[in-house]
Amino acid sequence: MQGEKNKEWNIPRGLLFDSSDCWLKITEETVVGLTDYGQSNIGDIIYLDFVPAGTVVRRGDRCGSIESGKWVGSLLAPISGIIVETNSEAKADPHKVNTDPFGDGWLYRMEPADRKEITHLMNLDAYKAWIQERISGKAKDAEIL
């Protein structure tokens, strides 16, 4: 993306992140969404779909699909647990994920199965560094979507 190196990505404090550009707000339950950088990389989101609420997922399992520019990507669970609610408004209007990724464009809520998995997630500074690694092309294992 042109000008990407100089772009300031919106990354709110108080969240954790995974390498697939998911943000997690962890309280009793966990809210999961796509970061500003993540939605920008994917581009204009045309379709969004989720596994049904109640589905048990392990970390890394596919828990939905996301389409942009004729590309269908997977939404991967950042931690293990039960999907307790999916964002039906974002599913009906995926544009919300592009325009308000940390607000109305949240993806799903889940009940974590193992709190220790949180140690695999990144804090704000680590996630910023991860974005920069990919923009600079230094991240060897960076993946599409």
Added chain:
Amino acid sequence: MKQIWRLLDTGELPAADNMALERVILTARSCNLIPNTLHFLQFSPHCALVGYHQAVELEIEEDYCREHGIDINRRISGGGSIYMDEGQLGWEIFALKNTPGIPKRLDDMYRLMCESVVNGLSRMGIDARYRPLNDIEVGGRKISGTGGTEMGNALLYHGTLLTDFNVDTMIACLKLPLKKLEDKQIRSFKERVTCLKEVLGYVPPLPDIKKAMARGFAEVLNVELMPGALTGEEETLMAGELPKFRSAEWIRLPRVLQESNLTVADYKAPGGLIRVSLLIDHLRQRIKSAFITGDFFAYPERSILDLEAALKNSSSRPDDVRETVRRFFAGNDVQIPGVVPDDFYQALSLAIAVQSSNENNGGNNASR
């Protein structure tokens, strides 16, 4: 030393077999059972395919397909509905995402894959070019469309190459924004696609086409292609996947609420009439596809086709439509005497408003 990729050619297969095979090869690549692969495929009988999230009943003229022996199936990749007859060649890249030379950003990867096709076409004497996001065109006319998906650490990127093409059957079996238009406008639509036969005046032998395409991919991706066959593991996976891809459950898959409505509007600009025909999903506020004709003169001629490409799958919200049109004209040197960008915005707005009145009259085609 160049990486060795497999060159796989499975010949003509029914749609369900080809769709299952995509899942199988992607799975096999993801599990590291096979090397990166360039796959050529063909379809017999002819078929209509919807994109992964699309609804068959909104995209395909099912009665026509049944009457004419046209298979219907669903791709695992994104994008819109397509018609594949025996005169088209499919190509597919299966690769690990971290393959050296394959860009990590989607836009960059689209460009690289499409440049491979452009390179292959140049070997047949065709001056083609990449049209963002995902198309390849010759003289402004589409000759190959592309799309993709991923599984774990592997990706699939594929497309079609029109060799000899029956555009009338395509128009009859897909729900395109043409139904309310006159013959003149339908002729104009037909001119938006082309094929090898039309460009070259003949269809080169299929082995020659495949050879040129393979060399194009090998050069642009900087790999060596070694002919190979499906492995035993892939054959086993295929036996497991095929029943699913033949099932109505797969073909009728989507759980995303959506709709598709056709609307046509005329807008009189000082420089001439602008006729806009849209397929629109008002529930999800999307212009699915746009077809623009009229008696104005656009320079270069291809600019209207580019505007249609910019509008495809864009937001139908008024502010977004205005911005899409503004950005298009700001980024392209387009001259249309007597017509300004706002005229196109007004014409599009009229078409979207017609859509709204259709809804009030119960004119929706919705699907879940």
